[in-house]
Amino acid sequence: MGAYLDVNGLDTWCESRGEGDPVVLLHGGGVTADSWFAQIPALAAHFRVHAPERRGHGRTRDVEGPVTSGLLAADTVALIETLAAGPVHLVGWSAGATVALRTALARPDLVRRLVLIGGGVSRDGATPEDLAVLEDTARLEAMLRPQYEPLSPDGPGHFPVVFAKWLTMWREEPDIGLPALAALPMPVLVMQGDDDGVRICHSAAMAGTAPDGRLAVVPGTSHTAPLEKPDLVNRILLDFLTETGPAPRHLPLGALAQAAREHA
Incomplete structure (x- = not known):
């Protein structure tokens, strides 16, 4: 069920369900926790699942000033501390993946x-x-406005304000860089659709740079793989979140990424 949590003075909407080890799901940019509707029940059968809505998204109000993934990561740290749930399994999708990565780097x-x-x-x-989608603002607005207006406590008229903030962040980020992943001490799963907005060789390089990284490419899917093939995505998530020990290594993922780049 959903409820508001006081996270450093910001009433943050969070859907929570299930029992067990905590899992925090971070939605994509411009959408809401409802985008996890196919994952929450499957994960909640095994875990205590929390799906918050970030500032300016869904039922969580906007805060004056610009927004960056670093700021949203600080909000996520505060959320985890408010839940007293750490350490958590942290799952981020799209812009939520950037926030999740910054959270893990700041507070491993x-x-x-x-x-x-x-x-x-x-x-x-x-x-x-x-990259072209970020320049087609009319298309983005048509996709995101209907998800924002019915839920926002700031009212439908506030959409242009948050939309401008999102565009600035998406056009300037992510700017973390591959070398940062080498500092991650936890197991990392990098997942994407085979027709996603991320190049597969880039995802392979990410997984290969993380000391304990894995790569999953979901066939026949785009940027919305968790919605297009939820059963497969859920099986991959559950397999990763419940496994014990490091992943076996027969061919280093870094070598795979290099081969992909050479044949791109």
Whole structure:
């Protein structure tokens, strides 16, 4: 069920369900926790699942000033501390993957396992199609406005304000870079669709740079793999979140990424 939590003075909407080890799901940019509707029941059968809505998204109000993934990561740290749930399994999708990664880098003590779905670490990891979408503001607005207006406590008239903030962040980020992943102490799963907005060789390089990284490419899917093939995505998530021990290594993922780049 959903309820508001006081997170450093910000009433943050959070859907919570299930019992067991905590899992925190971070939705994509411009959407809401409802985007996890196919994952929450499956994960809640095994875990205590929390799906918050970030500032300016869904039922959580906006806060004056610009927004960055670093700021949203600080909000996520505060949320985990408010829940007294750490360390958690942290799962981020799209812009939520950037927030999840920054959270894990800033506070690795709060993250048990990390899942990054459809998110890169630099703009050169994006496909040309993904970069083009960010310039088609009319299309983006048509996609996101109907999800914002019915739920926002700031009212439908506030959409242009948050939309401008999102565009600025999405066009400037992610700017984390591959080398940062080498500092991650926890197991990391990098997942994407085979027709996603991230280049597969970029995701392979991410998984290969993380000391304990894995790569999952979901066939026949785009940037919305968790919605397009939820049963398969859920099986991959559950397998990763419940496994014990490091992943076996026959061919280093870094070598795979290099081969992919050479044949791109």
